[in-house]
Amino acid sequence: MLVQPRRTWIREVFTYRGTVLPTVWRRLLVVGGLSLALTIGHLETHSFVLRDITPLPFTLTGFAISVFLGFRTTTAYTRFWEGRTLWGGLVNTCRNFTRQVLTWVAAPPGSAPDPANDAALRQLQRRIVHHVIAFSHALRQRLRDDERPDEYSELVDPALLPALQHEPNRPQAILAHVAGLLRGAYDQGLLHPQHVPVLEASLAAMTDAQGGCERIGSTPLPYVYRVLVHQIVGIYCFSLPFGLIHTLQWFAPAVTVLVAYAFFGLDAIGEELDNPFEIDANDLPLAALTRGIELDLRARLGETDLPPPARPHRGLLL
Structure with missing residues (x-):
């Protein structure tokens, strides 16, 4: 268990050790790179036609996935x-x-x-x-x-x-x-x-x-449930740039990484707390x-x- 003295809010925001970042940073890097490539392709070369894709489907599915992940995290903490x-x-x-x-x-x-x-x-x-x-x-x-x-x-x-x-x-x-x-x-x-x-x-x-x-x-949590969580979070995060490029344009990569961090992070927290007797942080x-x-x-x-x-x-x- 990571034991840290009480610190200021700003130091907690920028902390790295003990967070899910060591687990999810590679996924965030891939999602951010994909989003940046799609943004450049759409806004600079116009080789991607994404004007008909709106954020609405991602808003609806994102809410459902967040509830699903909340239940997963609650189960792990229990x-x-x-x-x-x-x-x-x-x-x-x-x-x-x-x-x-x-x-x-x-x-x-x-x-x-x-x-x-x-x-x-x-x-x-x-x-x-x-x-x-x-x-x-x-x-x-x-x-x-x-x-x-x-x-x-x-x-x-x-x-x-x-x-x-x-x-x-x-x-x-x-x-x-x-x-x-x-x-x-x-x-x-x-x-x-x-x-x-x-x-x-x-x-x-x-x-x-x-x-x-x-x-x-x-x-442990049933394998079929764990795999389903990984699948829906992965599909959502990797497809999210397609729904944000037209609306957010150059801000799409940053927003995509932020949302992906939330979803990948909740998934990683549930995975880490699933067995509390190991030697993770x-x-x-x-x-x-x-x-x-x-x-x-x-x-x-x-x-x-x-x-x-x-x-x-x-x-x-x-």
Whole structure:
């Protein structure tokens, strides 16, 4: 996600980075060149007879296409916002689960104080929370199709790491291991039966968040709809000069490029927001979100040797 400080209106108007210009400038160049060539041919050499073509058909179709593109952009932003909502819920679920583990995974009431047992209990709590942190990293890697278990190898049990190399769904394998740790705590009398459903509900909420993100990532806008948008926008923009030359004459190329920028830009925005989990300039900062989860959860464990918070690099927060 591109993170920029608040700037003046004029600087926003003339900005380039983070806009759709890097995506559409070639199309604009072709449309502008075509419009300029048609204008010169019509006004200077009179080799093109375009006097009978009026802007009216383009006005009518332009309105319909703008509504169509508005719906396309709204659909894409809905997917973007749903992805952000799912990750916001995941952040809260991880915090809640950590609080539940630190509160309810405890020595049985009335047991005699034992420093060795207390140390083992704290170690168990730490293992459980560390695996939840590893789950968030594994989910981010899965959504971005960049799975590298070595990145979170220090957070998972050494015996689990080799198995993860062959797991088709590593986030769920980690959650299954967390459930096994909770079952062990229950068998040892460290977890009251009434608290088991609470912790299980938190694990289920993490699974639901993963499923929602996978649904967004694996179900793009239907291909036939996406192609139709590209086709009607392309046909409209490349034919627009024919309807503007007679009326606008030498101003036709400039107006054509301006209108094409609006239509090509809306099309490109919908394309970029369609999958919010990639690493484009306007996608969700999953690495920053997972780093935030790690910092919050490890702080609750009382750890002080924490990684630095995620910072934008050249204005880009991944």
